[in-house]
Amino acid sequence: MNHWLVKSEPSTYSWEKFLKDKKAVWDGVRNYAARLNLRAMKKGDLVCFYHSNEGLCIVGIAKVLKEAYQDPTTKEDWSVVDLEPYKTLKRPVTLTEIKADKLLQNIYLVRQGRLSVMPLKKEEFERILELSEKK
């Protein structure tokens, strides 16, 4: 199983809205690196849900419900996946904490700020969960 992180601006699509919807078509990705990552997602993979611009924290974990298929919002060659909420973190993990954490300070979120869909190593994913359990 692989682990991922996706970003969303809460003003555009928030975790709370996602919980209400119970499912999301992850559309609008228009970046080649991000597209490659979307296409590598497998059903059941776990995905950190990060609030960008406002919040600046990982708020929950989503699960890949359906693997990559043609983005219905365009005729061009872009992909979407379907995600469903898996669990809300007990406590959000902030960007500040991530930057301060030895294991996490090199993840794409920090190194390459603009990438909107990125892979995480298993240990990075687990570290994020661990941080969310701390108070």
Place this chain on the structure above:
DNA sequence: GCCAACGTTGGC
């Protein structure tokens, strides 16, 4: 609201 970082576009 500003600006750095990065990706994309287009002229040569």
Place this chain on the structure above:
DNA sequence: GCCAACGTTGGC
């Protein structure tokens, strides 16, 4: 195929 100009994202 290089690179300058431009647009967009996202942290601050």
